[in-house]
Amino acid sequence: xxxxxxxxxxPIHQQLIVFxxxxxxxxxxxxxxxMATGNLRWTEAAxxxxxxxxxxxxxxxxxxxxxxxxxxxxxxxxxVGLTHGLGNVVVILLFLVSFVLRWNSPANPGAIxxxxxxxxxxxxxxxxxxxxxxxxxxxxxxxxxxxxxxPSSLESKAGVHPAHPPGH
Numbered sequence: 616x617x618x619x620x621x622x623x624x625x626p627i628h629q630q631l632i633v634f635x636x637x638x639x640x641x642x643x644x645x646x647x648x649x650m651a652t653g654n655l656r657w658t659e660a661a662x663x664x665x666x667x668x669x670x671x672x673x674x675x676x677x678x679x680x681x682x683x684x685x686x687x688x689x690x691x692x693x694x695v696g697l698t699h700g701l702g703n704v705v706v707i708l709l710f711l712v713s714f715v716l717r718w719n720s721p722a723n724p725g726a727i728x729x730x731x732x733x734x735x736x737x738x739x740x741x742x743x744x745x746x747x748x749x750x751x752x753x754x755x756x757x758x759x760x761x762x763x764x765x766p767s768s769l770e771s772k773a774g775v776h777p778a779h780p781p782g783h
């Protein structure tokens with residue numbers, strides 16, 4: 616089932632999810648580094664990464680919703696997609712709690728701010744797996760013509776490269 620929202624032939628949601636996953640995951644790792652070294656600059660950097668992760672997660676969610684709406688009702692993919700999407704809403708909310716609790720002192724957050732981030736990270740591992748299940752197992756967001764020798768996604772469906780129309 617092809618994605619409804621594409622950019623240069625690839626699903627936008629799949630292109631964008633690397634940002635919140637990377638930013639929010641690294642924020643937790645930076646917090647761990649900060650705790651291990653006592654250097655609070657890592658935690659301060661984590662604060663800004665969480666903010667960027669929340670924003671990029673919300674943008675990715677818009678395109679995920681567009682793709683989810685196109686999945687036929689009554690399918691396993693629709694149920695897995697719903698769990699994936701709602702789980703990621705909770706991930707964003709947990710990191711939002713962490714972000715708000717860090718606001719007044721980004722370099723020195725309290726224990727609840729750390730715990731909310733870790734909980735969000737752990738949940739994101741599960742929702743990320745569900746996203747992989749949607750793509751790799753259920754074929755959501757996969758081009759209908761995908762195969763090992765498929766032409767470039769920059770080529771048109773007719774097999775003609777847009778930069779080289781017939782007769783030119």
